[in-house]
Amino acid sequence: MDVVTLGELLVDMFPAELGRRLVEVSAFRPKPGGAPANVAVAVARLGRQSAFIGKVGDEAFGHYLVDVLRREGVETRGVRFDPEARTTMAFIAMPD
Structure with missing residues (x-):
């Protein structure tokens, strides 16, 4: 493994x-x-091995995010699905 990232995995709502x-x-x-998830994806796109460690909610958004990482070639064995948690969402305000 070339790079392991640890931290947040969230949904940006544009x-x-x-x-x-x-x-x-x-x-x-x-x-x-x-x-951290963005870095893991960038490393994988550069042809190196990357992994992400973190926790998401055991709901649709959490599973969506982990599926995206897997499709991008990021190792996700270190991701935990927490049935008591909700996956973080950030609502993005665009300038006028």
């Missing part, structure tokens, strides 16, 4: 409509995020 205040947006587009 507004589907530009030019509106965050409270006025009616729909969001989920995108995988979290700096």
Whole structure:
């Protein structure tokens, strides 16, 4: 293993409509995020071996994020699904 990252894996929620205040947006587009997870994906895309260690909720968003890491070639044996936790979401405010 070349690089192991540890930390947050979250869903960034981007507004589907530009030019509106965050409270006025009616729909969001989920995108995988979290700096350690982003680094693990970048390393894998460069052809090196990477792994991610962290915890997500045992729900749809948590499973979605781990599936994305796996598709990108990141080792996910160190990820734990917690039935008591909710996967973190960050709502992104875009500048006007």
